[in-house]
Amino acid sequence: MRRCRSRAYTDAMASVRVTLGFLLGVGVLAGCEHDHGSGGAATNAVCPPTPTLTYENFGKGFMQTYCLRCHSQTVTSSARKGAPSDHNFDTFADIKPLADHIDGYAGSGPGATNTRMPPDTPKPSVEERAKLSEWLACSAI
Numbered sequence: 001m002r003r004c005r006s007r008a009y010t011d012a013m014a015s016v017r018v019t020l021g022f023l024l025g026v027g028v029l030a031g032c033e034h035d036h037g038s039g040g041a042a043t044n045a046v047c048p049p050t051p052t053l054t055y056e057n058f059g060k061g062f063m064q065t066y067c068l069r070c071h072s073q074t075v076t077s078s079a080r081k082g083a084p085s086d087h088n089f090d091t092f093a094d095i096k097p098l099a100d101h102i103d104g105y106a107g108s109g110p111g112a113t114n115t116r117m118p119p120d121t122p123k124p125s126v127e128e129r130a131k132l133s134e135w136l137a138c139s140a141i
C-alpha cells in the first residue's frame, strides 16, 4: 500500500523553483515506476490478526455493487464510461494484482479515505471503504 513519496520529493514539491526535470529525476530515484499520479493517498489499512473478510463473503459483492458496472470484461466501449480496459474486477485473480490501485482510489483507513471511485452512485459508505482496504491489506484473501 506504500505510495511513492520520499522526503526529497515532498521538499521538492514545497519549492517553487525546482524544475520539472528535477522532479522527474527524484520520482525515478524514489522508485515510482507504477505511479498513476492522482490515485489518492495510502490508506495504511492493516490486516487484523484474524482476518474475517474474504473474496466470497465481501470482495465479490462489493465489486458487483460498486465497480463492475464499468470495470468488467462484460462491459464494453462507451458503457464502460471511460474505465480503463486493463482494470477489470470480475474475479479474484483480476483484483489481486490491482489491490494497491483499488486501495488508492476507493479505500479508507487511518491514512486516508479515497473517494475518487466510483465516480457515480451508488457509492460505498466510509465503513464499506474501510472493509475494502482491510480486505486488500490481507492480500485480498
Ligand code: HEC
Pocket (backbone or CB within 6 Å): 036, 063, 066, 067, 068, 069, 070, 071, 080, 081, 082, 083, 084, 087, 101, 102, 105, 106, 116, 117, 118, 119, 120
Ligand atoms: C461509472 C463508471 C465507473 C465505476 C462505477 C467505477 N469506476 Fe473506476 N474508473 C472509471 C473511469 C472513467 C476511470 C478513469 C478515470 C479516472 O481515473 O478517474 C476509472 C479508473 C479507475 C482506477 C485507476 C485505473 C488506472 O489506470 O490507474 C481504479 C483503480 C478504479 N477506477 C477503481 C474502481 C473501483 C475500485 C470501483 C468501485 C468501488 C470503481 N473504480 C468504479 C469509471 C468507473
